[in-house]
Amino acid sequence: MPIIPGHLEYGDTIGIVAPASAPADPKSIDRFVAALEHLGFRAKLAAHVRKRWGFLAGSDRERAADLMRMFYDPKVKAILCARGGYGSSRLLPLLDYAAIRRHPKILVGYSDITSLHCALLRKSNLVSFHGPMLNSDFIKEHCPDFTRQGFLRTLMQPSPAGSISRGYPRKTVSILRRGRVSGALVGGNICLLCATLGTPYLPPFKNRILFTEDLDEAPYRFDRMLTHLLNAGLLQQVAGVAVGINRNCKDPKARKTKEYRQTLEDVLRERLLPLKVPVVIGLPFGHVPWNATLPVGIRATLDAHEGDLVIEEPAVS
Numbered sequence: 001m002p003i004i005p006g007h008l009e010y011g012d013t014i015g016i017v018a019p020a021s022a023p024a025d026p027k028s029i030d031r032f033v034a035a036l037e038h039l040g041f042r043a044k045l046a047a048h049v050r051k052r053w054g055f056l057a058g059s060d061r062e063r064a065a066d067l068m069r070m071f072y073d074p075k076v077k078a079i080l081c082a083r084g085g086y087g088s089s090r091l092l093p094l095l096d097y098a099a100i101r102r103h104p105k106i107l108v109g110y111s112d113i114t115s116l117h118c119a120l121l122r123k124s125n126l127v128s129f130h131g132p133m134l135n136s137d138f139i140k141e142h143c144p145d146f147t148r149q150g151f152l153r154t155l156m157q158p159s160p161a162g163s164i165s166r167g168y169p170r171k172t173v174s175i176l177r178r179g180r181v182s183g184a185l186v187g188g189n190i191c192l193l194c195a196t197l198g199t200p201y202l203p204p205f206k207n208r209i210l211f212t213e214d215l216d217e218a219p220y221r222f223d224r225m226l227t228h229l230l231n232a233g234l235l236q237q238v239a240g241v242a243v244g245i246n247r248n249c250k251d252p253k254a255r256k257t258k259e260y261r262q263t264l265e266d267v268l269r270e271r272l273l274p275l276k277v278p279v280v281i282g283l284p285f286g287h288v289p290w291n292a293t294l295p296v297g298i299r300a301t302l303d304a305h306e307g308d309l310v311i312e313e314p315a316v317s
Contacts (some may be wrong), residue, residue, distance in 0.1 A: 072099070182302075197229075210242070213245065215286070219232070219251055
């Protein structure tokens with residue numbers, strides 16, 4: 001069984017870290033603090049969260065130390081990533097996974113933070129959360145109540161969160177292959193998942209429900225990544241596939257050429273349907289305002305009759 005962290009309560013302290021890139025506007029850090037306080041929590045800034053190091057938020061050792069200090073700090077009940085970008089994978093050899101097992105805490109983020117989700121599951125057996133971040137979600141003026149409520153429900157209630165689509169209009173959801181299957185969740189940003197291949201941080205795929213999303217990738221690049229996972233023998237192991245909303249993933253040249261161009265849905269059908277497992281696409285998670293919180297490592301049911309993903313177990317204690 002995976003290790004599940006303790007639940008959040010209003011008034012708890014949430015640590016703010018930047019394991020990858022720095023926010024484009026350094027002044028946004030103050031807005032991060034205000035956003036957490038507006039939700040009912042206290043905020044604690046990591047020592048180097050305002051630092052910039054090229055395309056990174058500080059050196060690798062500084063960012064890794066910030067993350068480890070948050071795990072060690074008994075006053076910090078959860079760790080929330082400021083943003084994604086690039087650089088989380090550079091921290092993986094620098095983390096103390098045994099110490100993280102001894103001090104399990106909520107860690108939330110998506111996109112580049114997928115590297116941390118994979119490593120924490122593989123090396124610490126710790127449940128972490130693919131969910132909204134400060135720079136891309138909570139400080140946005142029009143952050144949907146759907147996103148906030150899913151975050152709070154999943155992290156504050158030691159009971160199954162249920163349908164990730166609760167309150168979602170479902171206009172984007174479609175079913176590629178019907179069926180209903182249960183299994184522990186694994187996944188995140190598909191290019192970061194591919195980057196774990198050949199490393200000690202590759203998470204288990206066997207009998208899992210794989211969830212994936214990405215941003216600004218042309219359909220042929222999706223084909224390349226899915227083919228890579230197929231060639232590695234990983235996609236053949238999964239029980240089902242839940243695809244989120246892949247923002248800006250159309251071929252920009254499709255309308256300007258007479259050459260046939262596949263759409264992303266064409267690619268997903270061709271690569272995933274031969275697996276003969278349930279497949280649902282367009283679910284509410286990814287680089288979009290409607291961003292559900294998904295507990296990595298927790299058992300869920302992919303319902304490819306209703307077009308939903310249902311969390312079946314408590315993700316916090």
